[in-house]
Amino acid sequence: MAERRSSIHGQWSSKFVFILAATGSAVGLGNIWKFPYITGDNGGGAFVLVYLLCILVIGIPIMMAEVMLGRRGRQSPINTMATLAREAGASPYWKWIGWMGVIAGFLILSYYSVIAGWALAYVFRAASGAFTGVGGEEVQGMFSRLVSDPERLLAWHTLFMVMTTVVVARGVRGGLEKAVRILMPLLFAILVILVGYAMNTGHFEQGLQFLFRPDFGKLSADGVLVAMGHAFFTLSLGMGAIMVYGSYLPEKASIAGTTLTIALLDTLVAILAAVAIFPIVFANGLEPGAGPGLIFQTMPIAFGQMPGGILFGTLFFMLLVFAAWTSAISLIEPAVAWLVENHGYRRFTAAMLVGGLSWCLGLLTVFSFNLLENFMPLGFLGAFHDKTFFALFDYVTANIMLPLGGLLIAIFAGWALKREHSVDELRLGDGLVYRSWYFLIRYVTPVAVGLVFLDITGLLDIGGLLGFLFQGPWQA
Ligand code: TRP
Numbered sequence: 001m002a003e004r005r006s007s008i009h010g011q012w013s014s015k016f017v018f019i020l021a022a023t024g025s026a027v028g029l030g031n032i033w034k035f036p037y038i039t040g041d042n043g044g045g046a047f048v049l050v051y052l053l054c055i056l057v058i059g060i061p062i063m064m065a066e067v068m069l070g071r072r073g074r075q076s077p078i079n080t081m082a083t084l085a086r087e088a089g090a091s092p093y094w095k096w097i098g099w100m101g102v103i104a105g106f107l108i109l110s111y112y113s114v115i116a117g118w119a120l121a122y123v124f125r126a127a128s129g130a131f132t133g134v135g136g137e138e139v140q141g142m143f144s145r146l147v148s149d150p151e152r153l154l155a156w157h158t159l160f161m162v163m164t165t166v167v168v169a170r171g172v173r174g175g176l177e178k179a180v181r182i183l184m185p186l187l188f189a190i191l192v193i194l195v196g197y198a199m200n201t202g203h204f205e206q207g208l209q210f211l212f213r214p215d216f217g218k219l220s221a222d223g224v225l226v227a228m229g230h231a232f233f234t235l236s237l238g239m240g241a242i243m244v245y246g247s248y249l250p251e252k253a254s255i256a257g258t259t260l261t262i263a264l265l266d267t268l269v270a271i272l273a274a275v276a277i278f279p280i281v282f283a284n285g286l287e288p289g290a291g292p293g294l295i296f297q298t299m300p301i302a303f304g305q306m307p308g309g310i311l312f313g314t315l316f317f318m319l320l321v322f323a324a325w326t327s328a329i330s331l332i333e334p335a336v337a338w339l340v341e342n343h344g345y346r347r348f349t350a351a352m353l354v355g356g357l358s359w360c361l362g363l364l365t366v367f368s369f370n371l372l373e374n375f376m377p378l379g380f381l382g383a384f385h386d387k388t389f390f391a392l393f394d395y396v397t398a399n400i401m402l403p404l405g406g407l408l409i410a411i412f413a414g415w416a417l418k419r420e421h422s423v424d425e426l427r428l429g430d431g432l433v434y435r436s437w438y439f440l441i442r443y444v445t446p447v448a449v450g451l452v453f454l455d456i457t458g459l460l461d462i463g464g465l466l467g468f469l470f471q472g473p474w475q476a
Helices: 015-026 029-041 045-073 077-088 092-127 136-147 150-170 176-199 204-212 221-234 241-246 255-283 291-305 309-343 347-368 389-416 419-426 432-456 462-470
Strands: none
Touching: 015 176, 015 241, 015 255, 015 309, 029 045, 029 092, 029 221, 029 255, 029 291, 029 309, 045 077, 045 204, 045 221, 045 241, 045 255, 045 389, 045 419, 045 432, 045 462, 077 092, 077 241, 077 309, 077 389, 092 136, 092 150, 092 241, 092 291, 092 309, 092 347, 092 389, 136 150, 136 291, 150 309, 150 347, 176 204, 176 255, 176 291, 176 309, 204 255, 221 255, 221 389, 221 432, 221 462, 241 309, 255 291, 255 419, 291 309, 309 347, 347 389, 389 432, 419 432, 432 462
16 A cells, blocks of 8 residues: 555544534535525425435535545645646646635635625624514515625624634634534524424425425526536535545545535535425515525524524524534635645634635625625626626636536546545445445546536536426326
8 A cells, every 4th residue: 555645734533523524614504595595596396306416426426536535635635636646647737626626715705704794693683682573574674784784794794704714723623623513413403493483384385395396397507507506515515625624534534434424414404494494485475586685584584483582593693603614614724725835834824814815805795785786797798697796706616616626526536546546545445335436426427517517508408308307207
């Protein structure tokens, strides 16, 4: 066996801690804020089904590949890719995957921090009892008063970015390990309580039907792309976040087992959040396609009505902030690790630099909801005609950069890396499980990503195809 590298940044103290940290990275605003609202935007059931398929055939195999490459390279994604490409005798350009990831992470963090700021603001509203007895209209008013005020958004964005930068500066493996252990299960418990509330709204069934009865007529080609993009976003894939976490993974840990656990937990949280939200939407005559404000315009109604609502509401938004926080740190960890490795920066300086730049860029997202609300920077391009800076950053990162990064990672792991090296690193032996992964990563995953990209060009109709497969034969 080849000589093993070790990371200069240290190692997780156990496989369990890696699962916590990676789950912390995966579970975030993507699950509780983004998944419900894009599901609402894209008509429900069919979108959810495509998303789940993408998690299965694209997300899980790529996550295994990222962890595997990370542990083998034991450096920041840029250097890991450079080293592994050299060892495999492949082109040095593979390290550009790492570069694209650094840029994607930096772009994502810029708007992620602004949205996490909304959640911070809502902690205080919940605690002050502002939700007691509110209805649909008041809740919408409350939300638009917040986002139309650039100063307030800026203050919360700044606070969240400082929180993130401080943790990264001190090293990702400190107090966070302990916090994740307690707070993640608590978040889960609150979601279960909210689902309990949703069951009593009288519209639970309607919510479930919306989510789980696919109507492919409602799924556009763009919706298919958004579903795939979200599979990457929610699992933190395609930009090196999971790769860098993998580079701190102890030697013995099983990559397949940990990956499955993380993907399962992440999906469960997203589904619970959606199951809690949609009955509330329907019970209160709200719009499923309300956009990015959806959870901020629905959850408060529930907290305003349920017993103990002030406590649960405050806890819910605190835990949402926490989940966002553990995700945000993974967005800049690849860049910070690289600055430390290649430029001798101290972690502190590196974190301040990356966090500071991302904060500046975040201003464009802050203004996307007020001053620049009607400014569409790429308005002259058909596909982007209705996209503000925020919508543009979100679209380009989640739906283009992450899938592209993921596609390249799959190709590298499946084709460029020597087979015996992946056999060696995955520790699965050369049996059925390994072979299934190898088949997925070489053929299924790249083809699936390619087909979705083809779908938006209009050359292929995946929604129509799936509609035929799932509905045609049985329900005609
Ligand atoms: N997965 C996180 C969420 O769902 C967001 C996130 C953290 C992320 N790190 C990432 C997304 C890396 C893409 C890449 O909220």
